[in-house]
Amino acid sequence: MLLARRQAPPAPRPTGIAMSRTTSPASGVSGEVRPPPHVVEDCLGIFQLLSDGTVKRAPAPLVLPDDGAPLPSADAPAVRWKDVVYDEDRGLSLRMFVPSAGAGDGGGAEKLPVLVYFHGGGFCVGSFANPNFHASCLRLAAELPAVVLSADYRLAPEHRLPAAFDDAGRLLSWLRDQAAADPWLAGSADFGRVFVSGDSAGANIAHRAVSGDLSSSARLALAGCVLLYPYFGGERRTESEAACPPGEFLTLALSDQMWRLALPAGATRDHPAANPFGPDSPALRAAQLPPLLVLAGGRDLLIDRIRDYVARLRAAGHGRAELVEFPGAGHGFMVLDPDGEAAGELVRVVRRFVHGA
Template sequence: MAGVVSDDSAAGRRMPSLPWRVRVQLAALKLVHRRDGSIRRLLFSLGDLKASASARPDAAGVRSGDITIDASSGLWARVFSPSSSADADAPPVPVIVYFHGGGFVLLSAASRPYDAFCRRICRELRAVVVSVNYRLAPEHRFPAAYDDGVATLHYLDANALPADVATVPVDLSSCFLAGDSAGGNIAHHVAQRWASMSAARLRVAGAVLIQPFFGGEERTDAEVALDRVTALSVAVTDRYWREFLPEGSTRDHPAARVCGDAIELAEAFPPAMVVIGGFDLLKDWQARYVEALRGKGKPLVVVEYPDAFHGFHAFPQLADAGKLVEEMKLFVQEHNSKRGV
């Protein structure tokens, strides 16, 4: 499994040439935000195409269905289930609870890139994927997204999954949290909360944080050097924090600044896999998070892609996106409990 965060900065290096479709999509993403970081909502809504859940298996045998987690808050999730095994003695499969990115403000579990990515994880890892449609800011600020993540785990712990949605047996002692960007931030905080609770049937066996969205008031070298290199900018990330954090908070709020000696980690905090991209302006904050986990002696795998930009995983035509899924597969296999429930 890939290993160590390098000291190499993307400053002075030119990002490798990208396929034209990727360049077009990144250019479109830049247009969604004004220079001050605010969102052109109408333009975004036109581009945020949605995929419908389908009980009919796709070519790889993956089917999907939506479930209600909490009707009172409108919380729901999309569940992706792999094809049934012909082997009657096949062990139950792990569960991956996924949190989409979007700065706590944009996108959903039904957005096409996330429907496609979760479908790919389901197929290649042979796991049931529960993609959480958590509430978005600014209508629902901190800690709404974290509350929704914990509520999803409580739902799984109490109810498992409906048989008409999860068509294979699942192992709730092998539940993994995963997410990218803001979703990686949510995965950390939900893992911390769950690890601090009393024992439950559901066991969080690991957490996969793909370019997690952390931050602080100071400007890191990467934020200065990589501002607006791709679709993400400092103005955009600042705007996202203002819309998510409690009104009047700074970016040094514990939800954002998850690093240093002050980081709180429960004894039962799970093994983590942290993914860092060389052209991601958030990479210095992610590296600080890695050092904080190491300082606490937590099991940790760091996977670095020197040429990757923020959100690279959503572009299946990129080689690094395929490598990431393989790394996730290795991580899940390593920490899978092998115990059925």
């Protein structure tokens, strides 16, 4: 099992709730008494949206940096990791994972492919420092092996879409223009083999990175794209959504809530950010896309949308779009159980794709 050395919750953040102001009765001047703000949306107890627009987030457990020290594993090489700021203006960082053995050690070892990874969470929650996202990327780095760059981005509802897409564009620009200056990357990363990836909402971001929806100035020559159970939506219900398998983490109600909080105010789930084939979505230039690997669980309520996504790409002329399904697995299975058997098989499939592309 790949374990982080230190975990600790961050200090509570100030909520910034606006206080009601009243006129003192002693002044003899009447005034309006504003009711205190009330909860409009509560998302899994992780955050609440209040009626005045304030968002209150509960402190989350995070894996803290440990000075890049290698993390040993019984069956995988040690991985060193550190956090790097890629957008100072917005205070956004990424976590860099580099296998210690076999690359960048000054011994002439072959450099490793780069996997740019965006975490999931419905565009509303999550961070590369979350223990499960950290463990997932740690395993990917060790077992592919690859240099993994796990990036944070601004979250909704404080920053609704397209904020996350804009941040992804900035990250790719940073990687194109400045990353080679980092000694870890200069010693270990093969920039001729850059893959963009992500899980759930992060896979939606990765889709936009290869489909041309991000700023053209941010585009890299990508070797491929790996989408883990991409988070897409639409107003028309699919059969798998209507069935909504019981006992799964992602329910239809939760999916709808996160789209409601992440999309621009008043937008429907047919907005291009949610539905790549919606009425206002640009046509996908499938023939121009790099090799694409899509992985999904058979019990994922989004499985019909994911199958349709791959089928449409193939119909549009993309001959290198592959879908691999994991029977019995639900949405988010890699992150929910990073050390599980299904996660191990997922890593093996991704390894064949990345090193064979």
